[in-house]
Amino acid sequence: MFVLINLKAYPCDPIDIASIAAEVAANTGVRIAVAPQAADLAAVAETGVETWAQHVSSIEHGSHTGSTLAEAASRAGAEGTLLNHSEHRLRLADIDGSLRAAERAGLETIVCANNPKQIAAASRLDPDSVAVEPPELIGTGTPVSKADPDIVTDSVDAASGTPVLCGAGISTGEDLVAASDLGAEGVLLASGVAKADDPRTALESLVDPIA
C-alpha cells in the first residue's frame, strides 16, 4: 500500500512531518510520500522522504506568471504530483495538459476524482494512478472505506486496471486495511497526520498493520 500524506495548506511543520515519514518508511518498508506546499518541496525532499507536488500547471517554460512548472517541481525534488484534487479542480483539458507536463518532467501522476464515473473518465487520460475522494468525507475523520465502501470497489471496477487509491477520513490502521481489502492500492490522507497532536504516533499506528 502506498501512503500519500497531503499537507494541503495546514499550519503544520512540513519538515518535521517529512522527517518522521522518512523514518517510518525506512523502519517499516511501507512506501510513504509527503505532498507539501510548492514552496516547501525542496526542503521536504532534503529529508529523504518521497516528495510529491500537490499540483502542477498545464504549461511549458514561458510567460506563465504564478504557475507551477512541472520541471521546477521536479528540480526541487518532487517525484510525483497530484492533479485535480477536490480542493483544486481542473477542467478536462487542463487535467490532460498537466498530465502531459508531468510526464515531460518525469513525475509520477495521480488524478483525483469524486466518484466512480469521474474515475472512469480520469483513467482514460492515462495517469499512473487515480484516487477517489468523496468531498463530503474529506476532513471529517469518517473513513471512505467504512462510510461508503461501494465507492471504492466501484472505482476499482471503473478504473479498468489503472491503480486506484482512496482518500477522505483515513486515519487508522483499520481504515488502511479496509481500503486494501476493497482493492485500493494506496490511501491519500491529510488531517489524520497533518493535524495530529503527535504525527509520529499517528503515522506509526496507521501503517502498523501493513508494516
Ligand SMILES: O=C(CO)COP(=O)(O)O
Ligand atoms: O483530501 C484528502 C487527501 O488528499 C483527505 O483529507 P483528510 O485525510 O483530511 O480527510
